[in-house]
Amino acid sequence: MSLANLAPGGAPAAWRWLIERVWRLEHAFERSRAAARPEDDTRIRIFFVMAIFGLAFCVLAFGATWAAVFSKVGGNGYLASTDGARGDLVDRNGQLLAVDLTHYALYIDPKEVWDARATRKALAKALPQVPAKRLDKAVTGDRRSFVLGGMTPAEKDAIFDLGLPGVQFEEQARRVYPLGASAAHFIGFVDNGGRGLAGAERALDKPVREAAARGPDGAMPLSIDLRVQAALEDEVRKAAIEFQAKGAVGLVTNVHTGEILGMTSYPDYDPNLPGQASDDAKLNRAAAAVYEMGSTFKAFTVAIGLDTGVATPQSTFDARQPFKLGYRTIHDFHAARKILTLVEVFQHSSNIGTAMLAERIGGERLSRYFTALGLTRPAKVELPESARPLTPRKWDDDAVASTSFGHGINVSPLALAQAMGALLNGGTLQPLTIHKLAQGVRPEAPRAVSEETSQQMLQIMRANVTGGSGKSANIPGLSVGGKTGTGEKYDPAIRAYSHQRQVSSFAAVFPTDNALETDRYFVLVLLDEPHGTAKTGGFSTGGYVAAPAAGRVIDRIAPFLGVRRQTDILTIAARPQTATAGAGL
Numbered sequence: 002m003s004l005a006n007l008a009p010g011g012a013p014a015a016w017r018w019l020i021e022r023v024w025r026l027e028h029a030f031e032r033s034r035a036a037a038r039p040e041d042d043t044r045i046r047i048f049f050v051m052a053i054f055g056l057a058f059c060v061l062a063f064g065a066t067w068a069a070v071f072s073k074v075g076g077n078g079y080l081a082s083t084d085g086a087r088g089d090l091v092d093r094n095g096q097l098l099a100v101d102l103t104h105y106a107l108y109i110d111p112k113e114v115w116d117a118r119a120t121r122k123a124l125a126k127a128l129p130q131v132p133a134k135r136l137d138k139a140v141t142g143d144r145r146s147f148v149l150g151g152m153t154p155a156e157k158d159a160i161f162d163l164g165l166p167g168v169q170f171e172e173q174a175r176r177v178y179p180l181g182a183s184a185a186h187f188i189g190f191v192d193n194g195g196r197g198l199a200g201a202e203r204a205l206d207k208p209v210r211e212a213a214a215r216g217p218d219g220a221m222p223l224s225i226d227l228r229v230q231a232a233l234e235d236e237v238r239k240a241a242i243e244f245q246a247k248g249a250v251g252l253v254t255n256v257h258t259g260e261i262l263g264m265t266s267y268p269d270y271d272p273n274l275p276g277q278a279s280d281d282a283k284l285n286r287a288a289a290a291v292y293e294m295g296s297t298f299k300a301f302t303v304a305i306g307l308d309t310g311v312a313t314p315q316s317t318f319d320a321r322q323p324f325k326l327g328y329r330t331i332h333d334f335h336a337a338r339k340i341l342t343l344v345e346v347f348q349h350s351s352n353i354g355t356a357m358l359a360e361r362i363g364g365e366r367l368s369r370y371f372t373a374l375g376l377t378r379p380a381k382v383e384l385p386e387s388a389r390p391l392t393p394r395k396w397d398d399d400a401v402a403s404t405s406f407g408h409g410i411n412v413s414p415l416a417l418a419q420a421m422g423a424l425l426n427g428g429t430l431q432p433l434t435i436h437k438l439a440q441g442v443r444p445e446a447p448r449a450v451s452e453e454t455s456q457q458m459l460q461i462m463r464a465n466v467t468g469g470s471g472k473s474a475n476i477p478g479l480s481v482g483g484k485t486g487t488g489e490k491y492d493p494a495i496r497a498y499s500h501q502r503q504v505s506s507f508a509a510v511f512p513t514d515n516a517l518e519t520d521r522y523f524v525l526v527l528l529d530e531p532h533g534t535a536k537t538g539g540f541s542t543g544g545y546v547a548a549p550a551a552g553r554v555i556d557r558i559a560p561f562l563g564v565r566r567q568t569d570i571l572t573i574a575a576r577p578q579t580a581t582a583g584a585g586l
Contacts, residue, residue, distance in 0.1 A: 085174040085195025088212025089220040090188065090202075092227045093262075093437045097179055098188050099202065101195075101213070104175040105157040106150040107168065109139040114167035117141055123163050124148075140167075150193075151175050176202075182269045184230050186285040187223075187261070187435070190272035198275075199283070201435050204383040222437040224260040229253050232557040233263040237526060240550040241267045244531035244541060250287045250414045252525040253558065256426040256510070257443050259419070259433045261382070262522070262562075289386040291411035292527070295488030296350045296470075296543070297421075297508045298407030302359050303347055303461065304424050305370040308454040311361040314461065316343045318354035327398030331356045334487075334542075347461050348469030350485060352406050359405030364396035367404070373449045374423055374430060380415035381432035388413045407488055408498075417508065418523055423449040424458045425510045427517040452517060463513040470544045474509055474552035478566030479559055481552065483509035485543035490530070502530050507547040511555050512564060522562060526551040 090099040107128075114120050121140045125133065131149055139146045150173055152160075157170055176191045189200020195210075197203035201223055212219035237251035246267070253263035266286040270278030284290065306312035321338045324331045331352050337345075346354030359367060371377055371392075379387040391411035393400035403409030412420075415433060423430045429446040438444070450458075462482030465471045471483040486506040489498040506527040512519065526547045533539040537546065559566070 086213035087176060087191070087195055087202075087209045088215065090209065091220045091222050092225050092230075093222055093260075094226060094228075095220075095222065096227045098184065098223065098227075099176060099178050101174060102177050103154065104150070104173045105152040105154070105170045106173040107148045107152060107157075107160065107170055108145055109148055110145040110167045110169060111140060111142050112145075112167070114140060114165075120165050120167065123165060124160075124168070127160055127163065145169075178272045180227075181273065182271050183234060184225060184227070184264070185269050185272045186266040186283075186287065187225055187230075187264045188272060190275045199386070200285070200384065203385055204435065224262060224435050224437050225264065226262050226561060228561045229263040229558045230265070232561075233554055234265045234269075236550045236554045236557070237265050238267055240526065240546060241528060241531075244528055244534065244546045246528040246531040246546075248281075248284075248286050248290075248529040250290075250525065250527040250529075251554070252287055252414055252418050252523070253554070254418050254422060254433060254523045256422040256521045256523050257431065257518075258438050259422065259431040259444070259446075260438055261433055261435055263558075285384070285386045286527075286529070287414045288380070288382070288384050289388050289413070291388050291390055291413050292504045292529070293408050293411050293488035293490070294417055294506060295407040295486040295504060296352075297417065297484050297486030297506055298404065298410070299347060299350065299355045300424060300458065300462065300484045300508065301371070301374060301376070301420065302355050302362070302367075302405045303343060304450055304454055304458050305362055305367060306343070306358045307457055308370070308450045309362060309366055312343050312358055314342065314344050314457060317341065318343070318346055318351070318357045320346070320349075320351050320353040322353075324353045324356055326356050326360055326402040327400075329356075329399060329402045331402060344461055344464055347484070348465050350470045355406045356402045359401045360398070362401075364398070364401045367401055368393075368396040370449070371404070371410075373447075374420040375449075376410070376412055376416060376420050378416075380413055380419045382415055382419075383435050384415075387415060390416060407486060414525055414527055418525055420449075421508055421510070421523050421525075424455060425462075425521060425523060426455065427452050428455045456517060459510065459513040462510055466509075471507065471509075471548050473544055474507055474548040474555070476511075476552050476556045476559075479555060479564060480512040480514045480567075481509055481555055482511070482513040483507055483548070483551065485548055487542040503541055504529055505531050505541055505543040505546050507543050507551040509548075509551045509555060511559070520563070522558075522564070524551050524554055526554065 087101055089097060091097055117140045121136055124136055128149060135148060139148050160168060174195055176195065178188060187200055189197060189202035191197050191202050197206035202209065205221065209221055212221050233251040233253055237249050241249035249267035251263065251265040254261055264287050268282045270282040275283065317340050319340050320333060321340065333351050333353050335349070337349050337351065341349060341351055341354050375381065377390060377392050379389050393404065393409055400409055419430065419433050428448050428450040430449045431444065431446045459482060462484060463480060466475045466481050466483055470485040474481055474483050486508065488504040489500060490502040490504060492499040492502060504527065506525065509524040511522060528546050531541045531546045533541040533545065
C-alpha cells in the first residue's frame with residue numbers, strides 16, 4: 002500500500018504536503034531502477050541517511066546550547082542565577098567578604114540501595130556528624146530522603162568514590178564568609194534559602210541578589226577597609242579581655258562622608274555557622290544596643306552652648322560646690338573645687354560645670370539641638386538593626402541636668418558616631434553608610450551646628466587629649482582629640498545607679514588640625530561593664546580602659562587612611578593647672 006493512500010481526504014494542507022514528499026521519496030528508488038540508473042538510487046539513499054543524521058545533530062546542538070546557557074552552575078564553580086543566588090561582597094579595596102560557592106546536598110534513594118547494611122556502615126564512618134537515626138531512616142525507608150547539606154566538592158567526591166548505589170547528590174547554594182568572624186556583625190549572614198537575615202546581607206538583600214545576575218563582575222563594594230577592621234577588632238578584643246568586659250564596641254567612620262570604615266562588636270561569631278552562635282554573640286552592640294554614654298555627651302552640651310552663644314571658650318563656671326538642678330544634687334567625680342573656664346570644664350569632665358551650662362541653654366533648646374544631632378532617633382544607616390534611643394518624656398530641669406552629661410538618655414554607638422561627626426566635619430549631620438562612596442564625594446546634609454562651633458570643638462577636644470581626661474589616647478604627630486565617657490548603669494535590684502556596673506568609652510577624632518575640609522576620622526571604643534586592674538589602680542572609667550585602646554587603634558590605622566604624622570604645633574590658649582584632674586572620666 003502506498004503512503005499516499007493513508008492521507009485522509011480532509012487532511013490539512015501541511016499534512017498533505019508532508020505525505021506527498023514522503024510518497025515521492027518512496028517511489029524515487031523504483032523510478033531509478035526502472036530507468037536503469039542505480040547510481041541515482043545510491044545518491045538518494047545517501048541523502049536520506051545524511052538528512053536523518055543532520056536532524057539528530059541539530060537536536061543535540063540545541064540541547065547542548067540550552068544546557069550551557071541555562072545551567073545552574075557555571076564553569077568557574079560559582080552559582081549562576083538561581084532563586085537564592087547572591088552577588089559577591091567586597092571591602093572598599095576589593096577584598097572578598099562574602100561569596101556564593103557550589104556545594105552539594107546528599108540524598109539516599111532506598112529503592113536503589115543494593116546492600117542496606119553495608120551502605121549504612123560506610124556512610125556512618127564517612128559522615129560521623131550525621132545522626133544514626135537519620136541514616137537508618139534514609140537507608141531503610143520507602144522514599145528518597147535528605148541526609149546532609151552544605152558539602153564541599155571535596156567532601157562530595159569522597160562519598161562519591163565509595164561507589165554506593167542509591168547515594169545521590171544535588172547542587173546546592175551556600176553563602177561562604179572566607180574571613181570567618183572578622184566583620185561578622187557588619188557583613189551579617191543569610192538563611193538556607195539565601196535570604197539576608199542580618200548586617201549588610203539583610204540591609205542590601207535586593208541589590209545583592211540582583212548583582213548575582215552580573216556574575217563575578219557584579220561584586221558589591223562596601224564601605225569598610227579590612228586593614229582598619231583588623232586593627233580595630235584586635236585592639237577592642239584585647240581591651241575587652243584585659244578588663245573582663247561583658248561586651249565591647251569599636252567604630253571608625255569618615256566624618257565627611259559618613260562611611261563606616263570599621264565596626265566590631267564583642268563577643269563575635271562565625272557567620273558561616275550562625276546556628277551555633279548564641280543570641281548574645283550575634284547581637285550587634287554597635288547598632289542594636291543603646292547605652293547611657295556618660296561624659297561623651299558633654300561634647301554635645303559644650304557645642305550647643307557655643308552654638309547658641311550662651312558661652313564662649315573663656316566663659317567661667319563655679320565648680321567649688323555641688324550644684325542643685327531639679328531634684329538632683331550634682332557632684333564632680335574628681336572635684337576641682339574652683340572656678341573653671343568652659344575648656345577646663347571639658348578637660349576636667351566637670352558634671353557641675355556642664356549642668357550649669359545646660360541650665361543656661363534651657364530644656365527647649367537642648368532638646369531641639371539633640372534632635373538636630375540625630376540623638377532622638379535611630380541612627381541614619383542602612384543597617385536594619387539600628388536601635389531607637391530612649392529619651393526623656395519631658396525636658397524639665399531634671400532631664401536637662403541628666404542628659405547634659407549623658408545620663409537619662411540611651412543611644413546606640415552608631416547614633417553617637419553620627420552626632421559626633423556633625424561636631425567635627427564642619428557642622429552637618431551626615432548619615433552613616435555601609436556603601437563605598439566614589440572618591441571625593443561628600444554628600445550634602447542638613448546643618449546641625451555652625452562651622453565656627455565645629456572648629457572650636459576640634460580645638461577643645463584636642464585640648465582634652467593634651468592636658469585633660471583623654472591624655473592616655475595621645476599619639477605623637479597625629480593631633481588626636483577626644484572625650485572620655487563613663488556612664489553608670491541603672492540596677493533594678495537596688496533601684497539606683499551602680500558604681501560597679503559602668504559603660505566606659507572614649508570618643509576620638511584625628512587629625513584635629515588643618516582646615517575643616519581636611520580628611521578626618523572618628524574612632525569610638527566602648528567597654529560594657531569593664532573591671533579595673535592593678536595596672537589602672539582598680540579604676541574602670543573611660544580614661545583608663547578605653548582611651549589607651551583608642552589611641553592604639555589610631556596609631557595603627559593612620560597609615561592606611563593616608564594620615565601623615567607631623568610635629569604637634571597646635572597651641573591651646575587655656576590649659577589646666579593640674580594635668581591629672583578628671584583623668585578617667
